[in-house]
Amino acid sequence: MNRYQKAQKVATYGVLGNLFLLIIKLWAGLAFHSQAMLADGINSLGDVFASSMTFLGNKVASRPQDEDHPFGHGKAEYIFSFLIAIAMLAVAARTLYSSFMSIIEGNTIVFSPFLVVVCAATILVKSCLYVYAKRAASQENNLLILANAQDHRNDVFVTLGTLLGIAGSSLGWNFLDGAVGIAISLWIAYTGVVIFIKAYRVLMDTGLGETTYRRIADIVSAVDGVDHIDSIEAKPVGFQYILFVKVSVDGEMSVNQSHAIAATIRYSLKELGDVSDVMVHINPC
Template sequence: MDRYQLTRRVAILGIIANVVLLIIKLIIGFVSRSQAMIADGFNSAGDVFASAMTYAGNKIASQPEDENHPYGHEKAEYIFSMIISFSLLLVAYKILRSSLDALIQREQFTFSWWLAGIAIFTIALKLVLYIYTRNAGRREDNLLILANSEDHRNDVFVTSSTLLGIILGSQGIFWLDGMVGIGISLWIAYTGFRIFSSSYYVLMDTNIDEKLKSDIISAIQSINGVDHVDDVAAKPIGLRYIIIVKVSVSGDMTVREGHSIAAQIKEKVKVFKHAKDVLVHVNPA
């Protein structure tokens, strides 16, 4: 199974699990008037959408190179990630407004053991999904799967907070239920901003980090005939990069000799992680 098939499986599992949780949480939440459970339910709605966008983005990103897309479709993952970030921010806003209204109007929820049971079931299910997706993402070095695992881990924390609000609410501390809803909204907003930031940097063609750049320069300088490295830059295409190298060689070299050095540079640099292609420009020293 390749990385795209694995991402597809992860997305489908996420959709199924979150649809089930969404239905159960909202029914129990509205019946018991628990803002924390309702907030958790809307969080699951966001998770359904996120998993659906993961599926769609992965489907496009897995398409091979063609005449109009000579470097493939891998940036689709980040376009869809940005869509997910906007949906999370919208969900966070709705939860925050609902929870603030509950605090201002001093609404009390009706305690039910169903609330605690659903919260415990959610924590257990999300923990299993987190462990599965984390291991799969690390094995395939797939950032999209790892993002899904982080989302499942976040849900474990969020629902644990919901469970705390339910337990304390049963003891008469009803205001905490609304406070937990506010906390959940802030956590979802933070996750949305973080996904947006990661997608933005790739889509805006951010350069490689300085350590990787330094390692590439060191590798190039070890090649016989290279006078010095003028510049190393990169253009991200999804998870991978097109590395652009500018070097100077002796001006007395023949075209054949300069081409040979450029070929050696390309071979050396392509072994670096996430390097899809290498473009080399040779200047006379």
């Protein structure tokens, strides 16, 4: 099973698990007037959408290079991530409004042990999804799977907050339910912003970070025959990137010798797992 097939499997489990949680959370929230549970349910709706977009985005990204896409379809992961981020921000805004209104209008919860059961089921399902996705992300070095794993982990903490709101309301602290709903909304918004920034950086071809640049520069400098590095640039193509390396060598060496140096640089850098291809340009020193 390759990295794309593993991502499809993770996304499928995510859709099924989140769909199950969505149904029971929304029913419980409406039945017992819990804004925290409704907020958690809407968060699960966002999770269903996110897992669906992950499935579709990964399917597109797995397509090989073709005449219209010589660098492949890897950026599809980030285009779909961009859509997920916008949807999450919209969900956060709607939930935030509902939670504020719950506090202002003084809504009360009809407490039921079933609310606690729903929270416990959510924590169990999400913990299992997190462990599975985290293991898959480590095995495949797949950033999209890792993002799904982190989303499942975050939901465990969000549901713990929902449980706190329900417990507080059962003691007569009805404002706590709306307050937890606000906290969940802010958490959803924060997650959306993080995804938005990551997608934006790739789609806008943001350059290499200092640590990555230094790692690449050390490899290039160690190649015998390289006098100095002129420039190192990168073009993100999904979870990997194409490197454009310019180096200077002895101007008196033969073309064959300079090409051998370029080949050594290329193959050395392609050993890095996050490098798709390397273009090397040789300048005379």
